[in-house]
Amino acid sequence: MTIRIAVDNCTGCGQCLAVCPFDALTLEDDKVVVNDACTLCGACVEVCEFEALSMPPEEAGQQPVPRPADGIWIFAEQRRGRLAPVALELLGEGRRLAEQLRVAVAAVLLGHNVQGLAEELIAGGADKVYVVDHPNLAEFLEEPYAAALTALSRRYGPEIILAGATYVGRAFIPRVAALLDTGLTADCTAFAIDPANHLLLQTRPAFGGNIMATILTPRSYPQMATVRPRVMKPWVAEHERQGEIIPVQLAELDQPWRCRFVQTISEITETVPLGEAEVIVAGGRGLQDAKNFRLLAELAELLGGAVGATRAAVDAGWISYQHQIGQTGKTVAAKLYIACGISGAAQHLVGMQSSDLIVAINRDPQAPIFQIADIGLVGDVFEILPALIQQIKANR
Amino acid sequence: MMKIIVCLKQVPESQSVRLDPVTHNLQREGVKSIINPFDLYALEEGLRVREEHGGEVIVLSMGPPQAASALREALTYGADRAILLSDRAFAGADTWATAYTLAAAVRRLDGADLIFCGKQAIDGDTAQVGPELAAFLDIPHVAWARKLIFADTGLLQVERLLDHGYDLVEVQLPALITVVKEINTPRLPSFKAKLRAKSAQIPVWTAADLGLAAERVGFEGSFTRVVKVFPPPARGQRELLDGTPEEMAAALWARLRQWRGQ
Ligand SMILES: Cc1cc2nc3c(=O)[nH]c(=O)nc-3n(C[C@H](O)[C@H](O)[C@H](O)COP(=O)(O)OP(=O)(O)OC[C@H]3O[C@@H](n4cnc5c(N)ncnc54)[C@H](O)[C@@H]3O)c2cc1C
Numbered sequence: 001m002t003i004r005i006a007v008d009n010c011t012g013c014g015q016c017l018a019v020c021p022f023d024a025l026t027l028e029d030d031k032v033v034v035n036d037a038c039t040l041c042g043a044c045v046e047v048c049e050f051e052a053l054s055m056p057p058e059e060a061g062q063q064p065v066p067r068p069a070d071g072i073w074i075f076a077e078q079r080r081g082r083l084a085p086v087a088l089e090l091l092g093e094g095r096r097l098a099e100q101l102r103v104a105v106a107a108v109l110l111g112h113n114v115q116g117l118a119e120e121l122i123a124g125g126a127d128k129v130y131v132v133d134h135p136n137l138a139e140f141l142e143e144p145y146a147a148a149l150t151a152l153s154r155r156y157g158p159e160i161i162l163a164g165a166t167y168v169g170r171a172f173i174p175r176v177a178a179l180l181d182t183g184l185t186a187d188c189t190a191f192a193i194d195p196a197n198h199l200l201l202q203t204r205p206a207f208g209g210n211i212m213a214t215i216l217t218p219r220s221y222p223q224m225a226t227v228r229p230r231v232m233k234p235w236v237a238e239h240e241r242q243g244e245i246i247p248v249q250l251a252e253l254d255q256p257w258r259c260r261f262v263q264t265i266s267e268i269t270e271t272v273p274l275g276e277a278e279v280i281v282a283g284g285r286g287l288q289d290a291k292n293f294r295l296l297a298e299l300a301e302l303l304g305g306a307v308g309a310t311r312a313a314v315d316a317g318w319i320s321y322q323h324q325i326g327q328t329g330k331t332v333a334a335k336l337y338i339a340c341g342i343s344g345a346a347q348h349l350v351g352m353q354s355s356d357l358i359v360a361i362n363r364d365p366q367a368p369i370f371q372i373a374d375i376g377l378v379g380d381v382f383e384i385l386p387a388l389i390q391q392i393k394a395n396r
Numbered sequence: 397m398m399k400i401i402v403c404l405k406q407v408p409e410s411q412s413v414r415l416d417p418v419t420h421n422l423q424r425e426g427v428k429s430i431i432n433p434f435d436l437y438a439l440e441e442g443l444r445v446r447e448e449h450g451g452e453v454i455v456l457s458m459g460p461p462q463a464a465s466a467l468r469e470a471l472t473y474g475a476d477r478a479i480l481l482s483d484r485a486f487a488g489a490d491t492w493a494t495a496y497t498l499a500a501a502v503r504r505l506d507g508a509d510l511i512f513c514g515k516q517a518i519d520g521d522t523a524q525v526g527p528e529l530a531a532f533l534d535i536p537h538v539a540w541a542r543k544l545i546f547a548d549t550g551l552l553q554v555e556r557l558l559d560h561g562y563d564l565v566e567v568q569l570p571a572l573i574t575v576v577k578e579i580n581t582p583r584l585p586s587f588k589a590k591l592r593a594k595s596a597q598i599p600v601w602t603a604a605d606l607g608l609a610a611e612r613v614g615f616e617g618s619f620t621r622v623v624k625v626f627p628p629p630a631r632g633q634r635e636l637l638d639g640t641p642e643e644m645a646a647a648l649w650a651r652l653r654q655w656r657g658q
C-alpha cells in the first residue's frame with residue numbers, strides 16, 4: 001500500500017519530495033511517483049496544494065466497532081507500595097479527557113499488598129480503582145503484568161488505556177496491545193479529543209524529536225498510549241473525593257510463569273534523581289575535564305537541583321552514565337535546564353527539550369542549543385559560572 | 397546449540413532528518429540509511445551467545461528492497477544468514493503489523509531459542525515491536541537487558557534496567573530479549589565475513605510466502621493511523637543576554653529570581 005496519486009493534478013512542483021521523511025517520492029516526467037519506501041505517514045498529503053496526493057481509502061465493508069462502555073483507564077504504576085509520579089499525572093490528564101468524553105476515569109492497580117494506594121488514586125482523580133492484588137505481581141515482570149491488564153480489559157472493556165512511558169510501562173504495555181489486537185502509540189506528549197468521531201488524538205515526537213506526529217486508533221478498542229512522564233499535570237488532590245474500590249480476582253495469575261523475579265541488584269541512588277529534579281544543570285564537552293563538573297554540582301546545589309551531562313562528557317569519563325541525558329540516556333523535563341558547554345546535538349535535545357525554561361551557556365553563538373534556549377549567554381562557562389555562583393551567594 | 401534470530405531495522409540516520417520550522421520542508425542533507433544503532437548491540441549479543449554455545453544467528457528485517465543492504469552489512473559482522481521480508485503490501489505498517497509480520501517469519505523459520513531486538517528504533521522511537529513480537533509468538537520476553545547469564549538450570553538470567561535500578565530476572569527459553577547499549581561493545585566487521593557477505597544470497601519473503609492475508613499486514617493491517625505530521629512547536633520568545641561575564645551572570649540571576657517568583 002502506498003499513497004494515492006492523482007496524476008492529472010500533479011504539477012511537478014516537488015513540494016512533496018522535500019517533506020517525505022522516507023525518500024519515497026521521485027519525479028518522473030514532471031509527475032510524482034511513489035516507491036516502496038512509502039510508509040503512508042501522510043506528510044506529502046498535508047503539503048500538496050493541488051490535491052494530487054491522498055491517503056488510500058479505508059477498507060470498505062468494515063463494520064464500525066461498538067464503543068466499549070468503561071471509559072478511560074490509567075495504569076497506576078507503583079513499586080513496593082509507592083506510586084510512580086506518572087500515575088497521578090495520567091489521572092490529571094485522564095480527568096481532562098473524561099470531561100470532554102463524558103465518561104468515568106478508572107485507575108488500574110496491579111501489585112501485592114497495594115490496596116492502601118487506592119485512596120490516593122481516588123483523591124488524585126480516579127472515579128474507581130480496579131485492584132488486582134496477587135503475589136505474582138509483587139515485582140514487575142512483563143508476562144504476568146501483561147496477562148493481568150489484558151484479562152481486566154477483556155472483562156470490563158475500557159475505551160482508552162493510558163500508561164506511563166517509563167521503563168516498566170514500555171516493557172509490558174506493547175504486549176497488552178498485541179494480545180488485545182489494538183494499536184498503541186508510544187511516548188505521547190499531548191492528547192486531544194476528535195469530537196466528531198469520539199476518538200483520542202495522540203501526539204508524539206518521532207525521529208528523535210525532529211518531527212511531531214498525531215496518531216489515531218480509529219477501528220479498534222481500547223485506544224492505547226504510553227505517556228511521557230512529567231509532561232501532564234496531576235489533578236489537585238481532593239481528599240474528600242469519593243470513589244469505588246473494586247478488588248478483582250484473576251484466575252489467570254495462579255499459573256506458574258515462564259519468568260521469575262530473582263532480586264534487585266542495584267538501586268540507582270542519586271541524591272536528586274534526575275527524572276524528578278526540577279532544576280538540572282548539565283554539562284558537555286565544553287567543560288573539558290571531570291573536575292570542572294564540581295562547578296556544576298555547586299550551582300546545582302545552590303538551586304536545589306541535579307547534575308546532567310551529554311554523552312560526549314560521559315564517554316570522556318568525566319561523569320557517570322547515570323547522569324547522561326538524551327536518546328541513549330535519560331529523558332527529563334525539568335522546570336529549569338541550564339546547558340553548559342553543550343552544542344545541542346539532536347540526540348541530546350530529545351532528552352531535555354520538554355523542559356520549561358532552558359538556559360544555554362556556550363561560547364559559540366552558532367551552537368544549535370541556542371535555537372531551543374529561552375535564555376542564551378554567549379561566553380565562556382569558566383567565566384560565567386563562577387560569576388553566577390557568586391551572584392547567587394551574594395543575593396540569595 | 398542455540399538458534400538465534402536478531403531483528404534489525406534499516407533507519408535514516410537521525411541527525412539528518414529535520415523539518416524546517418518555516419517551510420515545513422524536510423532538511424536532509426546527506427540522509428544516509430544505517431542499521432538502527434541499538435540493533436547492533438542485539439546482533440553483537442546474538443553473536444556472543446553463538447560463540448559460547450554454538451548454533452546459528454539469523455538476521456531478519458522487514459522493509460523495502462533496499463533494506464537488504466542493512467542485512468548484508470549485518471552479515472559482515474558475522475551473522476550466518478539473512479532474510480528480508482519485503483512486499484508492497486507491508487508498506488505503512490505500524491508496530492502491530494510489523495510485529496505480526498515478523499512473527500509469521502519466525503514461525504516459518506520454525507522458531508528460535510532466543511530472539512534479540514534492539515531497545516528501540518531511532519526513527520519511530522517506540523520500543524514496541526520486540527514485546528509485541530513476543531506476544532504474537534506466545535513466548536516470554538524481558539526488556540532492557542544489560543547482561544545475560546546462562547544458568548546451569550537451563551534458565552537464562554537477565555540483568556535488566558528499570559526505573560529504580562537493575563533487577564535480576566530468570567526466564568525460560570525460548571524467549572525474546574530487548575537489549576540496551578550497556579550490554580556489550582559491538583565488534584567491527586571482519587574481513588572474512590565481508591567477503592562472504594558480498595556474495596551471500598538474501599532470500600526475500602513476501603506476504604504470500606508467509607501465508608499472510610493482505611488485510612493483516614502493512615497499512616491495512618495497522619490499527620494506528622498517522623493523521624498529521626508537523627514540526628515541533630517553536631519555543632517562546634528567545635532572549636540573548638550580553639555584556640561581560642559578570643553582567644550576564646547578574647542579568648541571568650535576576651531573570652531566574654523573577655521566574656521563580658511567578
Ligand atoms: C545513536 C546515537 C545516540 C546518541 N545519544 C546521545 C544521548 O543520549 N545524549 C547525548 O548527549 N548525546 C548523544 N549522542 C551524541 C550526540 O550526537 C553528541 O555527540 C553529543 O550530545 C555532544 O555532546 P556535547 O554537546 O557535550 O559536545 P560537543 O558537541 O563537542 O559540544 C561542546 C560545546 O561546548 C562549547 N564550549 C567549549 N568550550 C567552552 C567554554 N569554555 N565555554 C562555553 N562553551 C564552550 C562548544 O562551543 C560546543 O558547542 C548520540 C549519538 C548517536 C549517534
Ligand SMILES: Nc1ncnc2c1ncn2[C@@H]1O[C@H](COP(=O)(O)O)[C@@H](O)[C@H]1O
Pocket residue numbers: 403404405432434435438456457458459491494498512513514515516517518520521522523524525526
Ligand atoms: N521492520 C523491522 N524489521 C526487523 N526488526 C524490526 C523492525 N522494526 C523494529 N524492529 C525491531 O524492534 C526493535 C524496536 O523497534 P521499534 O518498536 O520500532 O522502536 C528494533 O530495535 C528492532 O530490533
